[in-house]
Amino acid sequence: MIKNMPTFRADIDVANDNKVRKKRNIILSVLAVLCIIGTLGYFQTRYYLLDGMPNLPDKATMWEMNLKPNMTLLDKDGRVIGHRGPLVGEPLKLSDMPDYVSGAFLAIEDERFYEHAGIDQKAILRAVFANTKSGSKAQGGSTLTQQLVKTMILTPEKTYRRKFQEALLARDMEAILSKPEILELYLNRISLGPQIFGVEAAAQRYFGKSARDVSLSEAVILAALPKAPSRYNPVSNFDGAWERGELVLQRMVVNEMISYEQMQTALASPPEIAEDAEPLIAPDTLGYAFDLIYERAHGLIGTNHKDLIVKTTIDVDLQNKAQETISNVVGKFEKSKKVSEGALVSIDNQTGAIRAMVGGRDYSKSKFNRAAQAKRQPGSAFKAFVYAAALEDGFTPGTIRIDQPTEIGDWAPENYTKRYRGPMTLREALKLSINTIAAQVTSEISPSRVATLATRFGIKTEMRPEYSIALGSSETTLLDMTSAYMVFANEGLSRQPYFVQSITDTAKKTLYTRRTVSPVRTYPVPYARQMTSMLRDVIESGTGHGAQLGSREAAGKTGTTQDYRDAWFLGFTADYTTGVWMGNDDNSPMRKITGGLLPVDAWKSYMMAAHKGVKKKPINAPDPLIEDPRIQQQIAFYEELGTALIAERDIASGAKSAGNAGSTTAGR
Numbered sequence: 001m002i003k004n005m006p007t008f009r010a011d012i013d014v015a016n017d018n019k020v021r022k023k024r025n026i027i028l029s030v031l032a033v034l035c036i037i038g039t040l041g042y043f044q045t046r047y048y049l050l051d052g053m054p055n056l057p058d059k060a061t062m063w064e065m066n067l068k069p070n071m072t073l074l075d076k077d078g079r080v081i082g083h084r085g086p087l088v089g090e091p092l093k094l095s096d097m098p099d100y101v102s103g104a105f106l107a108i109e110d111e112r113f114y115e116h117a118g119i120d121q122k123a124i125l126r127a128v129f130a131n132t133k134s135g136s137k138a139q140g141g142s143t144l145t146q147q148l149v150k151t152m153i154l155t156p157e158k159t160y161r162r163k164f165q166e167a168l169l170a171r172d173m174e175a176i177l178s179k180p181e182i183l184e185l186y187l188n189r190i191s192l193g194p195q196i197f198g199v200e201a202a203a204q205r206y207f208g209k210s211a212r213d214v215s216l217s218e219a220v221i222l223a224a225l226p227k228a229p230s231r232y233n234p235v236s237n238f239d240g241a242w243e244r245g246e247l248v249l250q251r252m253v254v255n256e257m258i259s260y261e262q263m264q265t266a267l268a269s270p271p272e273i274a275e276d277a278e279p280l281i282a283p284d285t286l287g288y289a290f291d292l293i294y295e296r297a298h299g300l301i302g303t304n305h306k307d308l309i310v311k312t313t314i315d316v317d318l319q320n321k322a323q324e325t326i327s328n329v330v331g332k333f334e335k336s337k338k339v340s341e342g343a344l345v346s347i348d349n350q351t352g353a354i355r356a357m358v359g360g361r362d363y364s365k366s367k368f369n370r371a372a373q374a375k376r377q378p379g380s381a382f383k384a385f386v387y388a389a390a391l392e393d394g395f396t397p398g399t400i401r402i403d404q405p406t407e408i409g410d411w412a413p414e415n416y417t418k419r420y421r422g423p424m425t426l427r428e429a430l431k432l433s434i435n436t437i438a439a440q441v442t443s444e445i446s447p448s449r450v451a452t453l454a455t456r457f458g459i460k461t462e463m464r465p466e467y468s469i470a471l472g473s474s475e476t477t478l479l480d481m482t483s484a485y486m487v488f489a490n491e492g493l494s495r496q497p498y499f500v501q502s503i504t505d506t507a508k509k510t511l512y513t514r515r516t517v518s519p520v521r522t523y524p525v526p527y528a529r530q531m532t533s534m535l536r537d538v539i540e541s542g543t544g545h546g547a548q549l550g551s552r553e554a555a556g557k558t559g560t561t562q563d564y565r566d567a568w569f570l571g572f573t574a575d576y577t578t579g580v581w582m583g584n585d586d587n588s589p590m591r592k593i594t595g596g597l598l599p600v601d602a603w604k605s606y607m608m609a610a611h612k613g614v615k616k617k618p619i620n621a622p623d624p625l626i627e628d629p630r631i632q633q634q635i636a637f638y639e640e641l642g643t644a645l646i647a648e649r650d651i652a653s654g655a656k657s658a659g660n661a662g663s664t665t666a667g668r
Contacts, residue, residue, distance in 0.1 A: 062152065062177075062185060067086070067088065067189075067197075067306050067307065068085055068086050069085050069303075069306045069307075070083070070084060070085025070086050070087070070088055070306065070307050070308070071083070071084050071085060071294060071297070071307075071308045071309075071310060072308070072309045072310070073286070073290060073310050073312055073314070074309065074310065074311040074312060075280065075281075075312060075314050075315065075316050076312065076313050076314060076315055076353070076501070078311060079280060079316070080280075081279070081280045081281045081286060081312075081316060082281065082283065082286045082290055084290065085195075086195040086196070086197055087195055087196045087197065087201040087204075087205060088197050088198060088307045088506055089188070089197070089198040089199065089200025089201030089202070089203070089204060089211070089506065090200050090506045090508065091184075091188045091198075091200075091506065091507050092184075092187070092188060092199070092200055092211055092212070093184060094180055094183060094184055094187075096211075096212055097187075097199070097211050097212055097214075098214070098216075098219065099257075100216050100219050100252070100257065100258060101187070101199060101211060101214065101219045101222070101223075102183055102187060103252055103255075103257040103258070104216075104219045104220045104222070104223035104248050104252060104257075105144070105186070105187065105222075105223045105226070106144070106183075106255075106257075107223070107248055107251035107252040107254075107255050108223050108224070108227075108244075108247065108248045108251050109144050109147065109223070109226060109227075110143050110144035110145075110147075111251065111255050112143075113143065113144050113145075113183070114179055116143060117171060117174050119143060119146070119167050119170060119171060142166070143170060144182070144183070144186055145170040145173055145174055145182055145186075146166050146167065146170040147186070147190070147226065148170075148173070148182065148185060148186045148189070148190070149169045149170050149173060150166050151189065151190060151191060152189060187199050188200070190226055191226070191229055192222060192225040192226070193205065193206075193225065193229050193230075193233055194229070194230070194233075196229075199211040199222055202222055202225065203218070203222065205274075206218075206221065206222075206234055206235065206273055206274060207271060207272075207274055208274035215266070215269070215271065216249075216258065216262060216265075216266040217245070217266040217267075217269055217270055217271045218271040220245035220246075220248040220249050220252075220266065221234050221241050221242065221245045221271055223245070223248045224241050224244035224245045224248055225241070232244055234273050235273055238273060242270055246267065249263045249266055249267065250263070280316045281314075281316055281319055281320060283363075284362065284363040284364050285319060285320060285358075285363075286319065287359075287363030287364075287367070288357060288358060288359030288360065288363055288369045288371065288372075289312075289314060289319065289354075289356075289357045289358075289359075289499070291367065291369060292357070292369065292372055292499065293310060293312055293500060296499055296500055297310050297500055297503055297512075300500060300503065300512050301511045301512050305505060305511060307505050307506045308503055308504075308511070309503070309504045309506065310500055310502075310503050311500075311501045311502045311503075312499050312500060312501060313348070313353035313354050313355060313498065313499055313500075313501060314354070314355065314356070314499070315355040315356060317609075318346060318355045318356040318606075318609075318610055319356045319357075319358075321606055321609045321610065322344045322346060322356035322357070322358045322606055323358050325344065325358075325602050325606045326342040326344055326360075326361060326580075326602060327361050327362075329342065329582075329598055329601055329602045329605070330342045330361050330582065333593075333598060336591070337590055337591045337592075337593050337598070338588070338589070338590050338591045338593075339567075339582050339583065339584065339590045339591075339598065340361070340584050340585070341360055341361060341370055341582065341583060341584060341585055342358075342370075342580065342581065342583075342598075342599075342602065343358055343359050343360060343369075343370040343371040343374070343478050343580070343581045343582075344356065344357070344358045344371065344478075344578065344579070344580050345357050345358075345371050345478050345482040345578065345579050346482075346576050346577070346578040346579075346606065346610065347482055347483065347486055347576065347577050347578070348576060349486055349489045349490055349495075349572065349574065349575060349576060349577055350575075351495065352483075352486070352495030352496055352497050352498055352519075353498060353499075353501075354497050354498065354499050355610075356606075357371050357372070357479075357499075358371065359371045359373070366585075370478070370581065370585075371477070371478045371479055371581075372477055372478075372479045373477070374477060374581075375461055375475035375476060375477055376475055376477075376478075376561070376565075376566045376581065376583065377472050377474070377475055377561045377562075377565075377566055378472040378476055378481055378559050378561075378566070378568055379471065379472040379559035379560045379566060379567075379568060379595065380433045380435070380438075380471065380472060380543075380557065380558060380559045380560060380595070381472060381481065381557050381558065381559025381568040381569070381570050381595065382454070382469070382470075382471070382472030382559065383430060383433065383438045383470070383471075383472070383557065384430070384485065384488070384531065384535060384557050384570075385450055385453055385454045385457065386438050386442055386450050386469075386470050387426055387430055387438075387441065387531065387534065388453055388457075388488075388523065388527065388531050389445055389449050389450045389452075389453040390426065390441045390444075390445055391527040391530055391531065392449075392453070392523075392524070393444075393445045393449065395426060395441065395445075396530070397425060397426055397427040397530050397533065397534055398425050398426070398427065399425065399426050400423050400424065400425055400426075401423070401424070401426065401429065401437045401440050401441065402422055402423050402424075402437075403415070403420045403421040403422060403423075403424055403429070403434050403436050403437055404420050404422065404436065405420065406436040406439055406440060408439060408440075408443050408467050409467065411439075411467050411468060413435045413436055413438075413439040413468075413470070413471060414435060414436075415435050415436060416433065416435065416560070416594075420436065421434070424437065426441070426534070427533075427534050427537060430534050430535070430537070430538065430542075430557075431534070431537045431538050431541065431542035431543070432542055432543065433538075433542070433543045433557075433558060435470075435471055438470045438471065439467065439470045439471065441470070442469065442470035443467060443470075446465075447465040447466055447467055447469050447470070450463075450465075450469055450470070451463035451465045451474070454474075454484065456494075456522055456523075457483075457484035457487050457494065457522060457523070458480060458483040458484045458487070458494060458496075458522075459476050459480045459481070459484055460477075460480055461474070461475055461476045461477065461480065462474065463476075472561065478568075478579050478580075478581045479497065479579075481568070481570055481579050482570060482577055482578065482579035483496075483497045483577075485556075485557075485570045485572060485577050485579065486572065486577040487522050487528070488523075488528055488532050488535065488555070488572065489532070489555075489572040489573075489574070489577050489619065489620070490519065490528075490620075491525050491528045491529060491532075491620045492521060492522055492523035492524055492525050492528035493519035493520065493521060493522065494519060494520045494521075494522035494523075495517075495519045495520075498514065500512070500514060501513075501514050502514065528620070529620055529621050530621075532555050532619055532620055532621035533555075533621035535555035535557055535571075536553065536554070536555040536619065536621055538555065538556060538557050538558070539554050539555060539556055539571065543557075543558045543594075543596045544556050544557065544558050544569065544571065544595075544596055544600060545596075546597070546600040546601065546604065547569065547571055547600045547603055547607075548604075549573070549604065549607060549608060549611065551616065552573060552611060553573065553574070553616075553617075553619045553621075554571055554572065554607070554619070555572055555619055555621065556569060556570055556571020556572065556603070557569070557570055557571070557595075558594065558596045558599070558600065559595045560593075560594040560595045560596075564589045564591070564592055564593050564594065565583060565584070565587055565588070565589055565590070566581065566582075566583045567581070567582045567583065567590065567593045567594055567595045567597070567598060567599050568580065568581050568582075568595045568599055569595050569596070569599035569600045569602075569603045571603055571607070572619070573607065573611065573617075573619060574617035574618065574619050574620075575610075575611065575614055575617070576607065576610055576611075578603055578606060578607055578610075580599040580602045580603045580606075581599065582598050582599050582602075
């Protein structure tokens with residue numbers, strides 16, 4: 001046995017070595033597994049924490065991050081009349097504001113702002129200790145830079161991942177921007193109330209003044225807001241806001257930003273909150289015009305700009321009067337006359353500026369703009385373009401045609417009264433809105449000539465060159481019709497109607513300014529004056545006699561479509577061209593509402609108010625100055641002949657004389 005001991009010991013050594021090796025392999029395997037798990041955990045955690053984290057934008061982009069589009073409208077005199085979207089104030093530099101404005105925010109939100117690099121470890125530890133002691137989240141450790149990142153770049157979710165990303169981005173922001181740049185960005189972009197961003201917008205909203213001019217007591221109210229803008233809103237909770245404002249003052253003294261005496265002075269004079277001023281134009285009254293202005297403003301400068309201030313052509317008094325007129329007239333007769341909607345457009349003849357637009361009775365119930373979007377048949381209001389084309393083709397206001405049963409192909413137009421008057425001049429035919437003569441004239445000069453002239457005058461919708469165009473069968477909009485009638489008012493000059501005078505952003509950078517555009521000669525002066533004279537007769541003794549404005553000269557034309565589905569009145573003075581439409585959205589008939597009734601009433605009510613205090617001026621319809629005795633003799637002969645024919649016609653038919661016929665055909 002002694003001889004075999006070396007072998008036995010060798011076996012033991014081998015066994016021990018195997019055990020050690022096995023143990024070492026196990027340890028290595030465990031370490032390898034742990035290393036793999038740790039690596040996977042690291043990458044998984046890193047992926048989780050960084051997943052979806054946005055890149056920090058450049059300096060310029062930071063000013064527009066998460067900024068929703070907003071637009072402020074000014075009236076023709078530069079007064080604010082409407083706003084949509086968040087309130088974003090004019091960007092201010094630190095030097096634009098009193099030092100205590102920025103000091104107030106730093107004192108309560110980040111007193112070590114100039115000492116940290118985006119993350120304040122001391123503040124975090126202090127907050128953890130305080131929250132642990134109190135058992136609640138009484139304090140936060142976010143720096144001003146972190147707040148800015150959270151507001152502008154990240155989502156509002158409250159998770160560890162978002163907090164981690166906030167810290168990383170805050171550190172990166174501190175590397176890109178200087179401390180003053182970060183502070184300026186913060187003061188101009190921080191949320192300080194419902195849809196209120198930046199100290200300028202907040203100062204304007206709460207105190208009715210610029211942040212350049214706020215007092216110390218007002219500044220601390222602003223600085224009280226970031227912690228909880230709704231809870232400390234000074235409008236709804238002044239006591240709570242002022243209580244936190246007092247805390248801000250105390251922190252400013254502790255940080256030696258103000259003296260104790262300044263604090264006492266501020267405490268003795270709490271700020272006054274500005275009362276909500278009545279808007280110059282109610283949002284619903286402005287709604288239809290606002291929609292169109294919004295569309296046209298972005299059409300002029302594109303959609304990349306998010307904060308816009310648009311100076312418009314709107315006249316506050318006229319816009320309010322227009323809405324009041326349509327609402328009152330339609331509302332009064334809604335049940336008895338089965339009319340539910342109306343629209344009005346009024347344009348300044350001298351410039352083409354739209355002074356008022358109402359697209360319906362109630363914007364809150366329907367956003368559809370019946371002045372600019374609704375395409376309706378204009379009825380007899382379109383006859384002005386028929387006779388305008390006829391004058392160009394050689395006709396005159398004294399040209400005689402016979403009012404009698406008429407057939408043009410398969411079409412047999414009838415008069416509103418179902419009666420026929422025999423021979424009459426074109427002037428009288430327009431005044432009394434005789435359908436048969438308008439149809440005859442259109443047939444003679446061709447429907448395409450009428451359609452071409454209407455398009456030339458500014459009608460943008462398709463004009464179908466059919467014989468029925470004589471009676472307004474081609475649909476168009478009230479805005480187009482009003483613009484086209486303005487050509488007569490301007491002696492044949494066409495001006496493009498417009499709403500937008502200029503566009504700037506809140507930084508006062510000019511984005512668009514309307515240049516002066518010369519009017520385009522669309523129609524010869526002599527014919528324009530003749531047409532204006534004929535349209536003046538419509539109001540003086542024809543279907544539009546209800547539109548008379550006392551001693552102020554006016555001209556216009558009524559329009560009514562089949563079965564009383566649409567009723568129009570288009571008219572002008574030397575100052576304004578205004579159009580009114582009434583009807584129903586479902587195209588159902590009204591109860592015998594013609595253009596000479598409710599539309600005329602609304603037009604007159606509005607125009608009387610629009611011309612209050614305006615100097616009376618004649619319209620451009622002077623009598624022709626003819627010095628040639630021979631021509632004067634011919635004119636006299638034809639006038640006497642025309643009068644004799646009309647008299648014979650009236651005797652034969654038993655109709656009233658032309659001078660009294662207006663009341664029997666009013667409304668057409």
